Amino acid sequence: MKQLEEILRPPERSLPPYPPKFIVLASGERMVVRQATRDEVPVLLEAVRPLVGVARDFYDIVAARTYAELLGWMRYRVRDEYCLVGLIDGTLVGLVNGRSLSKRIGVSYHTIAMRRGVRVGAHLFASKMEYHIEHLGQDEVYIVAESPIGFRRWMIEYGLEERPQVHHELGGVMSYSLTRDLYFAAKGRLIVGERPLPKDLAEKAAQIKLVEEATLITQVAGKPQQ
Numbered sequence: 001m002k003q004l005e006e007i008l009r010p011p012e013r014s015l016p017p018y019p020p021k022f023i024v025l026a027s028g029e030r031m032v033v034r035q036a037t038r039d040e041v042p043v044l045l046e047a048v049r050p051l052v053g054v055a056r057d058f059y060d061i062v063a064a065r066t067y068a069e070l071l072g073w074m075r076y077r078v079r080d081e082y083c084l085v086g087l088i089d090g091t092l093v094g095l096v097n098g099r100s101l102s103k104r105i106g107v108s109y110h111t112i113a114m115r116r117g118v119r120v121g122a123h124l125f126a127s128k129m130e131y132h133i134e135h136l137g138q139d140e141v142y143i144v145a146e147s148p149i150g151f152r153r154w155m156i157e158y159g160l161e162e163r164p165q166v167h168h169e170l171g172g173v174m175s176y177s178l179t180r181d182l183y184f185a186a187k188g189r190l191i192v193g194e195r196p197l198p199k200d201l202a203e204k205a206a207q208i209k210l211v212e213e214a215t216l217i218t219q220v221a222g223k224p225q226q
Ligand SMILES: CC(C)(COP(=O)(O)OP(=O)(O)OC[C@H]1O[C@@H](n2cnc3c(N)ncnc32)[C@H](O)[C@@H]1OP(=O)(O)O)[C@@H](O)C(=O)NCCC(=O)NCCS
Pocket: 057, 058, 059, 062, 110, 111, 112, 113, 114, 115, 116, 117, 118, 119, 120, 121, 122, 123, 144, 145, 146, 147, 149, 150, 151, 152, 153, 219, 220, 221, 222
């Protein structure tokens, strides 16, 4: 049995850590961005699960896929995946995930904003680009959008390059690429944040708290879904 499990598990490299930072949002709140651990996946699944039923702005497809990816990470069925979370006073307000395809290439999976109107998702996406380019030292990141808002936020705001020959892991659609040059052109404008974390922020961000399910749905969709 143990032998079979070894075959089922993709070999895993230990990826360099993402150094935590904080971002002052337009609301004045300070959002901590830090790496989640595999042990925290159950709480992340709990956070994402209710969004599978939210059709507004394509939360459903993005949540369902993110759920599967996080579960795959927890159960050792995805290679070299990572997840970054956004926390305000310890409460989860969004998450991003992706994986390392090779030394040179990163793959962006998903971005989910659980609080809206203050660019939580945009900042978290920027943080994952920072992770791939500055901390994993990769040359480019393959990206797709599953929603018009995502397309505006990534393809248009960063001016991503098309990669017609690359079929992205997410559904096989044409991939776009964030290159090192595009990343550094956007740094300061789209990619922001301060380090190190002050002690009070680090302490509050140590444990992930979730809002009530009804509050979450109202936050992303404006009203409870039928
Ligand atoms: C895409 C996403 C991550 C962007 O997050 P974000 O940068 O924090 O942006 P928001 O979702 O708050 O706002 C995006 C737009 O939605 C609109 N919006 C819709 N509902 C809103 C609400 N309740 N409050 C504020 N804005 C809202 C705003 O007009 C905003 O327009 P703008 O682009 O002119 O600013 C987020 O919309 C999301 O999680 N969407 C569902 C999943 C998804 O599509 N992920 C990306 C896959 S490619």
